[in-house]
Amino acid sequence: MAFEPKILGIFCNWCSYTGADLAGTARMKYSPNLRIIRVMCSGRVDPQFILKAFADGADGVLVAGCHPGDCHYIEGNYKTMGRMPIIHKMLEQMGIDQERFRLEWISASEGDRVAEVANEMTETIKKLGPLNLKP
């Protein structure tokens, strides 16, 4: 059986989650490998969540928030912008492919972008293969 990656998406409630909603109501087709959980703001995302996600068996993690300047809570996504590079560094040092973690800005009207990113990530991680970090 072909490898089907498990990609965890942590989406902010106001923009990216609504965007994903729009992709759904517009019946856009995209790969089912993206499994989304909701937080109020991308600023809620603790770097520890990402590491935990990989430890829980995720092959890829996507954090999505509002476009800079458009955060519903004004500045939350700027804090995210500051925190996420640390993850990239840590993954590099741990020997995990950087392509497995992505930070995207998706607005509420960009349903097509959600579909695009989901498909892209699935393709990329399929090629990279399973991570198998879960004991």
Added chain:
Amino acid sequence: MTKEKKTETKTETKKTKPPQEMVKLIIDGKEVEVEKGSYILHAAETLGIKIPTLCYYKHVQPYAACRICTVEVKRGKRVRYVTACNFPAEEGLEVTTFNDRIKTIRKLNVEFLLARCSKVKVLQDLAAELGIEKSRFGEGEEGCILCGLCVRVCNEVVGAKAIAFAGRGIEREVTTPFNVDSERCIGCGSCAKVCPTGYIRVASTEEDKIVHRDITLGPNTAIYVPTMQAVPNRPVIDTVSCIYFRNGKCKICAKICPTEAIDYEIPDKTEEIEVGTIIAATGFELFDPRKTMQYGYGRFDNVITSLEFEKMNCAAGSTNGKIVLANGEEPKSIGIIHCIGSRDKNYNEYCSRVCCMYALKFAHLVKEKTDAEVYDFYIDMRSFGKGYEEFYNRLLEEGVRFIRGKAAQVYNEPIYPEEEGKLVIRCEDTLMGRVRRIPVDMVVLCSAIEARQDSPELARLLTLCHSKDKFFAEKHPKLAPVSTASDGIFIAGCCQGPKDIPDTVAQASGAAAQAMSLAAKGYIEIESATSEIDKDKCTGCRICNDLCPYHAIDYIVADKVSKINEALCKGCGTCTAACPSGAIAAKQFKDQQISAEMEGVLS
């Protein structure tokens, strides 16, 4: 955001005048008392006696060039004939404003003036009044009666001093120094305004254009009432073009205001007002058709936008509601092109919603006011509202010609003889299946409604989201069209998307009602998903204090820990992620909850 400064006029304390010496004189048998030093003309005015003048203007020094205001004055036994406009009132003067001798003098002076300017209307009117059929001294064709009003106004009121009399005798004329284009002229148009003959015209130095370009479609003067429906309905002064603010002169508006309401010194005030709710109703801008060069806007005089056409049609506008071409003539044919900048992949993909209906309105108005042919170039006819489709059918019966096919280009070069002197609209008539060239006199472009250029700025200020086309985003396209993601901030009207007046009014009412219901409740409902700091875990590091965009976190000095104000917290969780001690719990989005979700989703 706009560069224009406005000074509001307000009633200020009354200025007290020092007591003046008064003199008594008799005019036409009636006694009158006036200030010493004022002229006979003023005295006659107070009695309601009218003395004709040509070169007199109340707010400049009298010049007595025309001699029309000649009256008879008698002091004791001495009788003289003087000009009323500059002869000072004296104690005991006896004035007669009209008798046979005065009539003779006036007739002679008018004949002299006619000898120079026989075609000038004010002179012809005076001549008719005095019974002059033809001047004995000839019939000149000059337009300027050398009254000097323009010179005096330019010198004394405006202070620009750009024109003056030059030459002597028959060479005398009003001109600029050395007859070259003046550098001192500020283009205020005061000279043209006071000129009694209309000889002075304000024109652009590029080409002689009138109507759409020279007659402004906006305010004509530096002090103006913004619109007929302005609230408060008071004039404002545009300090950029006002002469007083430029060089300290003029002040005519203050001089003639009967209630002395004008005060130039009122400074602009910035007021800080605390409010509980905000409704953004900032409107729209019109797509600039200069971008769609093929329609010739800005290149051809008779291609105008719908808004310009509407302003022209307005009875209070510059042409008093007459539909005219740039040269002042009535058009014999008008083409109305829909969807300029809308329904267009190159500019805006959306439909601008209001254009089909106002295009029909224009067509109807043209048919009512003129007998011009009207050609309407449309893609689809969107007549969605009450009575709209019925109105469209009515127009079909009125003989408006509808062509289904977006116009491709407007040409200025004729190919066929019937296109001479006209603009040609080239389009594909999709119902006929043919490409057509339609010659018209005037083209009206239905320009799209666009979001204002500065709306991203406002969106940032009010934490509003906006969509790709820059209109503000409502909370939910179907269920919450006037509220936004930010509590207490509402949007209404075209800033949310193109819409017509009934829809705007409905939205505005909705937004107002929602805003008022927030205030009327007497309490506010707060988020349930707020964050909480566990006092025992908090180390007082204060990293979270500055992170909160709502300033909801305070440091309690006595307890040496931080505390979150529940009423201000919006529950974003940014502080939660930052806390190094894990002391903050974001209710409903706690670390344990998110972990559980992740485990479940990834199992």
